Amino acid sequence: MTHEAIAHAMQSFITSFSIFATLVVASVVHADQPNIVFVFADDMSYEAIGAADMLDIETPHLDQLAKQGTRFTHAYNMGSWSGAVCVASRTMLNTGRQIWNAQATDLAQYAQQNQFWAQRMQAAGYRTYMTGKWHVSQPPESVFDVVKNVRAGMPAQTPAGYNRPKDEADYAAGWKPWDPKYGGFWQGGKHWSEVVGDDGLEYIEQAAADDTPFFIYLAFNAPHDPRQSPKEFVDRYPLDRVQTPENMLPEYPYAEAICGKGLRDEKLMPYPRTEYAVKVNRQEYFALITHMDEQIGRILAALKESGKSDNTYLFFTADHGLAVGHHGLVGKQNMYDHSVRVPFLVVGPGVAAGATIDTPIYLQDVMPTSLELAGELEPAGVEFKSLLPLLGGEESSHYEDIYGAYLGTQRMITHDGWKLIHYPNIHVSRLFDLENDPREMHDLAAVPDHAAKLQMLMNRLESAMDTLGDPMTSLAAADYTIPKKKNTKAK
Incomplete structure (x- = not known):
């Protein structure tokens, strides 16, 4: 055999061995890597789950x-640079960057660099799938392997x-959550939450026959307004069952200054907020959540049937909460x-069963958590x-x-059980002892005994603003300049 033939044979052997080793390593990685299912709600407060009691x-x-x-x-959630809080929340979630860095990120370039959450999961060996609400300016098709039924920021309102x-006469003559003629969640003939449920089932059934680990991003529009669901779900919540929030007000005293009484979300309910209006809005909110929960149940059943559940991590959260009558507010812009x-x-x-962890986190921590599970430490x-x-x-x-x-x-800043909310444009501060006043009903900012606490939190807030690159450089000056971006309409 010539030297050239020997060299060619050795090269072929090395190449074949390299491919074999790669396949072996890949199979081992796949065997060890858990599947990730991320279920995402829209406009769902921490209190709106039975387990919270x-x-x-x-x-x-x-x-x-x-x-x-x-x-x-x-x-x-850290908040928002736009009236549409979900845009900021979802951009932070999918880039892994905190609020002001996320706002400044060139998302097209970020996608080209394969830095989006789904792209990082792909690099770790995952098949990625997305359905439902996206509301990030970069098209989801550019970052997921499979995309189906992408929804807008919200179902169309009327x-x-x-x-x-x-009042009751207005309700009797007006809009009904179950009436498909108003479109919204009913646009297309099937409720959007049910479509997400169908899509999730379909993909899980396909994934059952594949050893490749999967990352599934299931994003409901529920319980965002228009809060529409089948009548049977609304009927589960007769108004005498629905309680008004303990901190309900006819009108928030600083509503115009903090977000504007004309903000889209705040116009959903009449001024002044009445017990009847709040109860009806909460009735429809609860019904839409219960309807979404039923779709999640279908997804969980499919996951169990697939045989994949024992090696799957499931995360459930929402992009932010919602007031629906608390403090005289309706939306999430507070x-x-x-x-x-x-x-x-x-x-x-x-993961410990039936456990609770009270340590404060950001919802966007789910992104690096899933990456660590995938092997990106x-x-x-x-x-x-x-x-x-x-x-x-461990911590x-x-x-x-x-x-x-x-x-x-x-x-805002919370520290050691206390919260400071500051309205820099009107120079108003609100101070709450969250441990003793979890409903945030007793403002202590003007109480002399808490002056030191107030100042400490003001200092910590300004320090956090500096660290995070807040475009507002001083609370005292209330200077704030930020470039206008797309998707700033409140949705």
Whole structure:
């Protein structure tokens, strides 16, 4: 055999061995890598799940997940640079970047660099799938392997869906959640939550026959308005069952200054807020959540049937909360817990069953958590933190402070059980002892005994603003300049 032939044979052997070794390594990686199912709600407050034991609401499948896994009780969203809070929340989630860095990110370039959450999962060997609400300016088709039934920021509202109900006669003559003629969630003939359920089932059935690990991103539009669901779900919540929030007000005293009484979300309910209007809006909110929970139950059943559930981590959360009558507000454009806190559930191998963790986190921590499960221990450029040390009991703290912002009108910080909300454009501060006043009803900012606490939190807030690159450089000056971006309409 010539030297050339020997060299060619050796090269062929090396190439074949390399391919064989790659396949062996890939099969081992796939065998060890868990599947990831991410279920995402829209406009769902932390209290709106039966497992939280705060509201009379039916979420049996989410409650079962809470029993099977761990519930984080204090999961927060950082806020928004736009009226559409979900745009900021979802951009942070899918880039892993904190609020002001996420706002400044060139998303097209980020996608070209394969830095989106789904793209990082692909690089780790995952097949990626997405259905439902996206609401990020970069097209999902450019970052997921499979995309189906992408939805807009919200189902289309109609004039009849606003400023309602004024009274019982107005309700009787007006808009009904189950009437398909108004479109919205009914556009296309099948309720959008049911479409997400169908899509999830279909993909899980396909994945059952494939050894490749999967990352499934199931994003419901529910319970965003228009809060439409089949009549049977609305009927589960007769108005005498629905309680008005303890901190309900006819009108928030700073509503115009913090977001504007003309903000789209705030126009859904009449001014002044009445007990009847709040009850009807909450009735429809609860019904849409219970209807979504039923679709989640279908997905869970399909996952169990697939034989994949024992090697799957499931995460459930929402992009932000919602007021629906709390503090005289309706939307999510405020810094109260009902609007910045969300439910957060984790189920999977090794996750403690029936456990709760009170440590404050950001909902976007789910992204680095899933990447660590996939094998990417320190993902470059990701600014949120994996939750695995908390889930494993290795850590009991996560962030020193939780920061929040909304445009140039609101800033927030929570630290050690206390919350400061500051409205820089009108120079108003609100101080709450969250441990003793979880409903945030007793403002202590003007109480002399708490002056030192107030100043400490103001200092911590300004420090956090500096660290995070907040475009508002000083609370005192209330200067705020931020470039206008697309998708700034409140949805």
